[in-house]
Amino acid sequence: MSQIITTVGLSKHFGSLKAVNNVNIAIKEGSINGVIGPNGSGKTTLFNLLSGYFLPTEGTIYFQGEDITHLTPQNRVVKGIGRSFQLVSIFPQLKVYENMVLSVIRFLKRYKTGSRFYLSRIDANKEILNDCMQCLGMVGLEDKAQLRSGELSYGDQRLLEIALTVALKPRLLLLDEPLAGLGDVEISFMLELLQRIKKDFTMVIVEHKITKIEDFIDELFVMSQGFVICQGKPSEVLYTPEVRKCYWGEVD
Amino acid sequence: MEIKRLANAALFKNTEIKSSPRILVELIIIAVVFILLSFFLGKPRMTDFMIFGIAVLSYDLIYGYMGHLTIGHMLYFGTGTYSATLFMKLVSPNPLLGIIAGILAGALLAAIVGSLVVRTKGATFALVNMAFNYVGFFLVAYAWADVTGGEDGMASFTGTVGPVNLQQHPLWFYFVLSCLLLSFFLLKKITASPFGVMVKAIKHNETRIKFLGYNVHYYKLVTFVIASALAAFAGTLTTINYGYIAPDYLSPLRNEELIFANLIGGAGNIYGALLGGTLYMVMKDYLSIYVARWELVLGILLVVISLKFRTGLVGFLKKHIQLRSGSGR
Ligand SMILES: Nc1ncnc2c1ncn2[C@@H]1O[C@H](COP(=O)(O)OP(=O)(O)OP(=O)(O)O)[C@@H](O)[C@H]1O
Ligand SMILES: [Mg+2]
Numbered sequence: 166m167s168q169i170i171t172t173v174g175l176s177k178h179f180g181s182l183k184a185v186n187n188v189n190i191a192i193k194e195g196s197i198n199g200v201i202g203p204n205g206s207g208k209t210t211l212f213n214l215l216s217g218y219f220l221p222t223e224g225t226i227y228f229q230g231e232d233i234t235h236l237t238p239q240n241r242v243v244k245g246i247g248r249s250f251q252l253v254s255i256f257p258q259l260k261v262y263e264n265m266v267l268s269v270i271r272f273l274k275r276y277k278t279g280s281r282f283y284l285s286r287i288d289a290n291k292e293i294l295n296d297c298m299q300c301l302g303m304v305g306l307e308d309k310a311q312l313r314s315g316e317l318s319y320g321d322q323r324l325l326e327i328a329l330t331v332a333l334k335p336r337l338l339l340l341d342e343p344l345a346g347l348g349d350v351e352i353s354f355m356l357e358l359l360q361r362i363k364k365d366f367t368m369v370i371v372e373h374k375i376t377k378i379e380d381f382i383d384e385l386f387v388m389s390q391g392f393v394i395c396q397g398k399p400s401e402v403l404y405t406p407e408v409r410k411c412y413w414g415e416v417d
Numbered sequence: 418m419e420i421k422r423l424a425n426a427a428l429f430k431n432t433e434i435k436s437s438p439r440i441l442v443e444l445i446i447i448a449v450v451f452i453l454l455s456f457f458l459g460k461p462r463m464t465d466f467m468i469f470g471i472a473v474l475s476y477d478l479i480y481g482y483m484g485h486l487t488i489g490h491m492l493y494f495g496t497g498t499y500s501a502t503l504f505m506k507l508v509s510p511n512p513l514l515g516i517i518a519g520i521l522a523g524a525l526l527a528a529i530v531g532s533l534v535v536r537t538k539g540a541t542f543a544l545v546n547m548a549f550n551y552v553g554f555f556l557v558a559y560a561w562a563d564v565t566g567g568e569d570g571m572a573s574f575t576g577t578v579g580p581v582n583l584q585q586h587p588l589w590f591y592f593v594l595s596c597l598l599l600s601f602f603l604l605k606k607i608t609a610s611p612f613g614v615m616v617k618a619i620k621h622n623e624t625r626i627k628f629l630g631y632n633v634h635y636y637k638l639v640t641f642v643i644a645s646a647l648a649a650f651a652g653t654l655t656t657i658n659y660g661y662i663a664p665d666y667l668s669p670l671r672n673e674e675l676i677f678a679n680l681i682g683g684a685g686n687i688y689g690a691l692l693g694g695t696l697y698m699v700m701k702d703y704l705s706i707y708v709a710r711w712e713l714v715l716g717i718l719l720v721v722i723s724l725k726f727r728t729g730l731v732g733f734l735k736k737h738i739q740l741r742s743g744s745g746r
Binding site: 216218237238239242243247248250254255256257258259263266267268270271272276281282283284285286287288293329330333 | 606607609610611612613614615617618620621622624625626627628629630631632633
């Protein structure tokens with residue numbers, strides 16, 4: 166299998182804080198990867214670097230062999246990197262189906278032409294609505310399509326957050342704590358969802374609740390104070406003494 | 418398969434909920450209302466109101482829909498006014514060509530200024546726009562006084578379109594009404610489109626749009642140019658309407674009128690813009706007759722609206738009608 170994304174000496178400093186510190190990772194095409202680590206260990210910052218939210222202080226990022234270190238976020242999406250946010254980031258004043266519109270038309274060539282994008286009515290556009298409803302169906306939100314998304318429960322907002330990204334059909338899907346703040350029922354729904362879609366993506370999932378996702382992860386990375394201190398098969402990594410010390414020792 | 422079925426079911430529901438009146442019906446209703454009003458308030462006065470209404474609509478796109486407060490919108494209104502006037506004076510007296518020239522000038526200036534300001538938001542956006550507006554005001558009122566008539570302004574000359582004198586009443590009233598309906602139609606179209614979703618999404622979460630693969634600055638610029646061109650359109654009508662122009666039409670101080678009108682009617686709603694624009698003008702015209710310091714009344718009204726009716730009159734009415742009919746959501 167070839168590598169889809171690789172980082173070389175990737176670092177991000179905030180003043181004297183080294184949030185991400187000389188990280189060298191390689192993610193295999195088609196694999197499902199987990200990232201764990203205590204609070205503040207740099208997991209989200211790593212995602213922010215990979216997705217272009219921040220430029221790194223040092224280091225290089227290659228996506229499918231190409232140097233993307235200085236690409237803007239939107240151009241990385243075009244290349245095929247999609248991410249979700251740890252703190253739900255949706256459009257709360259828009260209806261649920263309206264939230265989906267920008268995602269579903271992003272890679273439809275038809276909507277590149279002016280009149281369709283600028284003048285067609287979405288609430289009468291079967292094509293767009295159908296695509297929106299299909300994506301909402303995937304996460305079980307089709308019944309709530311007409312609600313304002315800000316009125317959804319937290320769990321539903323998180324599902325919508327993920328649907329926004331998944332609808333872009335990225336090659337590499339970065340999910341930042343998809344289970345955070347969910348109740349038990351919602352967690353099992355989300356896990357079932359991830360299980361269902363995982364064959365279509367290369368995934369990197371940041372998740373504290375490692376025992377929940379351990380089963381379907383191929384490769385696990387452990388971060389601590391900006392470093393990736395350990396990586397490998399979950400079953401092996403989780404029993405490494407230093408991981409147990411830093412991870413289980415500090416969290417939960 | 419199951420999803421397909423559910424999607425269709427929901428689509429069905431969707432069309433049921435969304436049976437909003439056809440756009441043609443809305444245009445007719447608006448036309449009838451303005452014509453009826455003109456019998457009470459007089460056609461010249463209603464013409465003033467409608468021109469202001471177009472400016473309010475244009476402001477609503479940036480402020481109400483895109484959520485970007487600007488204090489520099491009069492720059493484009495005034496650019497339309499001055500460009501149309503100078504065009505009719507120096508190139509061709511045909512008012513239709515003058516209008517087009519004014520719109521193009523406003524759009525061009527907006528494209529240039531916009532490419533700088535769309536990188537900002539919040540207070541910076543508002544203030545940088547105001548700064549540009551003051552530059553424009555200074556140029557027109559002082560630096561280019563030879564051409565613009567400076568602080569005194571200048572008379573504008575409107576020719577005929579073939580044999581037709583556009584300025585003649587009641588033709589002028591109906592012409593401006595058509596301009597208003599056209600502007601309404603345009604805004605209605607674009608705010609209901611995927612682009613409309615983009616504009617509303619920018620209001621709430623610019624960052625997320627970048628991570629959906631869009632160049633947000635580009636769409637902010639497009640919105641800015643459309644809104645500015647529409648303001649310039651209103652500006653061109655002003656010069657034909659009054660036959661005299663002054664730097665006041667380009668003054669950043671007048672921007673507050675647009676904000677007030679938007680707040681009264683309800684920002685982010687094209688009906689609100691029309692209602693707010695009309696109400697504001699009615700108050701300005703009539704309140705000032707009875708109350709010496711009518712601005713005080715306006716000020717108090719605004720405090721009440723911003724504290725009690727955040728969604729403006731249209732939002733308030735909508736909520737109550739929905740509660741009544743029991744479909745409140
Ligand atoms: N924009 C920023 N400016 C300054 N410091 C930041 C910024 N973003 C993150 N940090 C700091 O970088 C460190 C790593 O933060 P990060 O959010 O990457 O941690 P995390 O592993 O995602 O933690 P959590 O499990 O709580 O989500 C933290 O100390 C954080 O305070
Ligand atoms: Mg985090």
